[in-house]
Amino acid sequence: xxxxxxxxxxxxxxxxxxxxxxxxxxxxxxxxxxxxxxxxxxxxxxxxxxxxxxxxxxxxxxxxxxxxxxxxxxxxxxxxxxxxxxxxxxxxxxxxxxxxxxxxxxxxxxxxxxxxxxxxxxxxxxxxxxxxxxxxxxxxxxxxxxxxxxxxxxxxxxxxxxxxxxxxxxxxxxxxxxxxxxxxxxxxxxxxxxxxxxxxxxxxxxxxxxxxxxxxxxxxxxxxxxxxxxxxxxxxxxxxxxxxxxxxxxxxxxxxxxxxxxxxxxxxxxxxxxxxxxxxxxxxxxxxxxxxxxxxxxxxxxxxxxxxxxxxxxxxxxxxxxxxxxxxxxxxxxxxxxxxxxxxxxxxxxxxxxxxxxxxxxxxxxxxxxxxxxxxxxxxxxxxxxxxxxxxxxxxxxxxxxxxxxxxxxxxxxxxxxxxxxxxxxxxxxxxxxxxxxxxxxxxxxxxxxxxxxxxxxxxxxxxxx
Ligand code: HEM
Numbered sequence: 001x002x003x004x005x006x007x008x009x010x011x012x013x014x015x016x017x018x019x020x021x022x023x024x025x026x027x028x029x030x031x032x033x034x035x036x037x038x039x040x041x042x043x044x045x046x047x048x049x050x051x052x053x054x055x056x057x058x059x060x061x062x063x064x065x066x067x068x069x070x071x072x073x074x075x076x077x078x079x080x081x082x083x084x085x086x087x088x089x090x091x092x093x094x095x096x097x098x099x100x101x102x103x104x105x106x107x108x109x110x111x112x113x114x115x116x117x118x119x120x121x122x123x124x125x126x127x128x129x130x131x132x133x134x135x136x137x138x139x140x141x142x143x144x145x146x147x148x149x150x151x152x153x154x155x156x157x158x159x160x161x162x163x164x165x166x167x168x169x170x171x172x173x174x175x176x177x178x179x180x181x182x183x184x185x186x187x188x189x190x191x192x193x194x195x196x197x198x199x200x201x202x203x204x205x206x207x208x209x210x211x212x213x214x215x216x217x218x219x220x221x222x223x224x225x226x227x228x229x230x231x232x233x234x235x236x237x238x239x240x241x242x243x244x245x246x247x248x249x250x251x252x253x254x255x256x257x258x259x260x261x262x263x264x265x266x267x268x269x270x271x272x273x274x275x276x277x278x279x280x281x282x283x284x285x286x287x288x289x290x291x292x293x294x295x296x297x298x299x300x301x302x303x304x305x306x307x308x309x310x311x312x313x314x315x316x317x318x319x320x321x322x323x324x325x326x327x328x329x330x331x332x333x334x335x336x337x338x339x340x341x342x343x344x345x346x347x348x349x350x351x352x353x354x355x356x357x358x359x360x361x362x363x364x365x366x367x368x369x370x371x372x373x374x375x376x377x378x379x380x381x382x383x384x385x386x387x388x389x390x391x392x393x394x395x396x397x398x399x400x401x402x403x404x405x406x407x408x409x410x411x412x413x414x415x416x417x418x419x420x421x422x423x424x425x426x427x428x429x430x431x432x433x434x435x436x437x438x439x440x441x442x443x444x445x446x447x448x449x450x451x452x453x454x455x456x457x458x459x460x461x462x463x464x465x466x
Contacts, residue, residue: 053067089450114257125421136429147461159279167247282423348364348365438460
């Protein structure tokens, strides 16, 4: 590793700032498009295998750089974060999510992050543990013996219920389903537009706000969502209750340093953002953890032994989290092998030097978390599912951005503690009551959209534990 680092430093000093990173060149434009369409993870693998840690390529008029070295990623996400904005695809989510944390920039983002952060700190979210376990237990009750289920579908419902109860208050009830469905329709139709029309009509992003090119369903879904969210905000404003711990109530009460409060529009944007960012990713993390455990019965057996020893048959609580070390290692390792957010992107807003290369303003950076997590320079046998690696001292020596399922730097996931707590509590509650095995004839096929989604679900055989 030391040798690799020395080698790298000398490579960087040799590079001229004017030098363009290597890459496939414009003649390979069709191959690039085809490679990205087929599977961007494989495309990145091939490109970095051929050209190294930084690869340049073009799509039409757009210049893109792939970065897979943790030091370069640290520069982009952390030390030189001021030179970047989110990438264009994230920018498109704005049509649905407005200027929430995920999509906003600059002073607006900074103010919102300052105001939302206190409600996502560890101490605040500890009070959500009970609701998470209660929902997981209610779901576990529905599991029959020797049953085949699409666990991804189940986890999407379960995490939506949890985000609803904890962040919005249980009384939103039946509306939760509508919110979940409308979110799905809205995002799907915007992504469909991105994948098809936008590539052909680059300057026509303005069309996103009009019911053309298949956008009608998406905009209808957005209106339905707004109705529910604004009603919720109005109700909370009309009857403020200092005892309420849900996100909308907390955000309604919070004041910025200058004493100002969030407007209804800001509350709407942040609520929808949390709804979207807060349930699908965690549902994926749980589905993949269960799938990998089913594939590795010895890891499942060790988990169930830990659960039985720590919980002794009772329900999990927040205080148990510190004793559930194997469960944490399983969640970490699942998110290494199958990170729910498979990549993050950035756009340079000024000329900036990254990894010894000049990255001009407006160029896009693709940071493929999936590929970095499987780099043999940082992980022994990187394709293996080995939760044990997180319990060994070597795990402390990893470069900072060799493992980053939640991103990093100032734009790091604000829900990371919430997500880990939820994933561990739900996982132990389910594996306390049931065992999951891969269903015959079903494999796991992944489709890298904004998140890494399973094609055809995650189908497993479930049997109840005594
Ligand atoms: C396993 C679950 C999760 C994963 C893998 C995940 C992943 C990520 C990643 C990679 C980013 C950074 C994106 C970037 O830098 O471009 C991010 C940002 C964000 N996440 Fe998560 N997330 C998860 C759960 C959650 C939860 C539970 C919430 C809320 C309750 C949440 C809310 C957010 C928000 C609001 C941002 C934007 C933060 C900002 O830019 O200030 N996420 N997430």
